[in-house]
Amino acid sequence: MGPLKDSYLRDKFLHHAYLIEGQYQSTLAGLKKFFKDTLKIESVGNPDVIVQEIETLTIDDARALKEMASRKSFSGGKKIFVVGAQFFTREAQNSLLKLFEEPAQDVHFFIITRSGDALLPTLLSRLSRIATTETPNKEMEVLAEKLLKLTPAERLRDETIKHIVEEKEKTRAIALLDEFVRIIHKKNKITTENAKIFKEITKQKDYLNDRAPSVKLILEYILLILPKA
Numbered sequence: 001m002g003p004l005k006d007s008y009l010r011d012k013f014l015h016h017a018y019l020i021e022g023q024y025q026s027t028l029a030g031l032k033k034f035f036k037d038t039l040k041i042e043s044v045g046n047p048d049v050i051v052q053e054i055e056t057l058t059i060d061d062a063r064a065l066k067e068m069a070s071r072k073s074f075s076g077g078k079k080i081f082v083v084g085a086q087f088f089t090r091e092a093q094n095s096l097l098k099l100f101e102e103p104a105q106d107v108h109f110f111i112i113t114r115s116g117d118a119l120l121p122t123l124l125s126r127l128s129r130i131a132t133t134e135t136p137n138k139e140m141e142v143l144a145e146k147l148l149k150l151t152p153a154e155r156l157r158d159e160t161i162k163h164i165v166e167e168k169e170k171t172r173a174i175a176l177l178d179e180f181v182r183i184i185h186k187k188n189k190i191t192t193e194n195a196k197i198f199k200e201i202t203k204q205k206d207y208l209n210d211r212a213p214s215v216k217l218i219l220e221y222i223l224l225i226l227p228k229a
Helices: 002-011 024-037 059-069 090-101 138-148 152-156 159-167 170-187 192-208 215-225
Strands: 017-021 049-057 079-088 107-113 128-131
Touching: 002 024, 002 128, 024 049, 024 079, 024 107, 049 059, 049 170, 059 079, 059 090, 059 107, 079 090, 079 170, 138 170, 152 215, 159 170, 159 215, 170 192, 170 215, 192 215
Parallel strands: 017 107, 017 128, 049 079, 079 107
Antiparallel strands: none
16 A cells, blocks of 8 residues: 555545555555554444445445445544445446545545456546556466467366356456456567457456356457467
8 A cells, every 4th residue: 555655645635535456355454554554543343434345336335335425424533435346337337426526525435446447437537546566366377378378169168267157257257357468468569469359358358347247258259369379
């Protein structure tokens, strides 16, 4: 949480809504330390610090957050919401946009997600965006490296891919797509063909953000179009 702390100490200002791109557990730990050491707010047992982890944030979740944010804090001071989510429905994003357009005094949101690229530009414009420095997802890094060396048919027969598809694991699917981009970008020059691949991966990540995406169709499509390393 170095960038967040530095910004706060420099400006003496806490934005009403932050988007923090990173892994949930490590980012949450960093936030709690920031609250305690810098803001002098204890998270544990504090009714004014609300922490939620949701895989897909829906319109109902967004409305519940809006309702809770409208209540006065128990302490009379700041009220803090930490929301970890990997996916956001379009309806939920529009609801959050309305919430952040007219922020309540002393109410602050910290939204944690792997990547904000799939969020609506209008919502992003209302958020102070912070990226954490992390090591890659090792499991997905190894899998991506292996898959890139295989033919499309061999990729589809991979046991880990079959498991992700059968269990409809959106979080692991999007982590895998992120690793494909990182590895291809690292090992190859940015060519027209690679640029097209990156665009397709971004589009498929957006589809994963829908209410009920087909993890099977999305992964199969990407595995078929990826070039062999």
